[in-house]
Amino acid sequence: MKASFQAQDDVIVITGGANGIGRELALAATEAGARVVVCDVDEVAMQSLTKANSKVSARRLDVGDRAAVMTAFADIENEFGHIDGLVCGAAIQPRAEVRTMDPADWRRVIAINLDGVVWCYQAVIPGMTARRKGSIIAFSSGLAHQGWPEASAYAATKGALIAFVKSAAKEVAQHRVRFNLIAPGVIDTPQYRAANAGGDDARWRASIGVGSPADVVGPLMFLLSDAATMTASLLSRDFAYSACDA
Numbered sequence: 001m002k003a004s005f006q007a008q009d010d011v012i013v014i015t016g017g018a019n020g021i022g023r024e025l026a027l028a029a030t031e032a033g034a035r036v037v038v039c040d041v042d043e044v045a046m047q048s049l050t051k052a053n054s055k056v057s058a059r060r061l062d063v064g065d066r067a068a069v070m071t072a073f074a075d076i077e078n079e080f081g082h083i084d085g086l087v088c089g090a091a092i093q094p095r096a097e098v099r100t101m102d103p104a105d106w107r108r109v110i111a112i113n114l115d116g117v118v119w120c121y122q123a124v125i126p127g128m129t130a131r132r133k134g135s136i137i138a139f140s141s142g143l144a145h146q147g148w149p150e151a152s153a154y155a156a157t158k159g160a161l162i163a164f165v166k167s168a169a170k171e172v173a174q175h176r177v178r179f180n181l182i183a184p185g186v187i188d189t190p191q192y193r194a195a196n197a198g199g200d201d202a203r204w205r206a207s208i209g210v211g212s213p214a215d216v217v218g219p220l221m222f223l224l225s226d227a228a229t230m231t232a233s234l235l236s237r238d239f240a241y242s243a244c245d246a
Helices: 020-031 043-052 066-080 103-131 152-175 190-195 199-206 214-224
Strands: 011-015 035-040 056-060 085-088 134-139 177-183 234-236
Touching: 011 020, 011 066, 011 103, 020 035, 020 043, 020 056, 020 214, 035 043, 035 066, 043 056, 056 066, 066 103, 085 103, 085 214, 103 134, 103 152, 103 177, 134 152, 134 214, 152 177, 177 214, 214 234
Parallel strands: 011 035, 011 085, 035 056, 085 134, 134 177, 177 234
Antiparallel strands: none
16 A cells, blocks of 8 residues: 655645755655745755755744744744644754763753744644644654663653643644654664764664664654544654664
């Protein structure tokens, strides 16, 4: 059975969408007919994406800045008329032991990975509830359950997002707005490579394997679609194909 998605004239916003999973999703969603807006701080990557696909719009946005988030999303709604889907992909993963972690680094991880999702949720919920339509997706991680050395801040935010989404989703379920999570598994993205150089990368590749960003597009398109008739749920991709193909 082959799955296909139609998103004609749907407006999808992807934060942290200039690279990795977000980039692959942006390209696939435009092919399905959606109008896609990527929000990121990597201006070079955004230029590369919009050059590769002129149907993608791009805006610089630091999701840790609540005022900037509110302004950006208001501008998007004014320009496109509505927002049907929001994928909160912006995240950072600096590596450090807790005992030596700079407090500013800790606060920055919380600001991007957790606060950023909250601010984006607040920005799109009024329009989605008024239209009684919308799908929001946040990213969790297997590290939320198992932890990882030098990744405590990242893992803490991913665990907090599970509790946040499961609670916030129930506040808007009666308005037919869905809010779900995806744990994409170990995926070869620029962030993954920066956080897992050397031995960690070898360990992942020798155990569960490392997937590609394209592997996550199908599950994300499903969660954005009307076929995903659930909310407050966590969709987990526990294993990458490469672990099974040896």
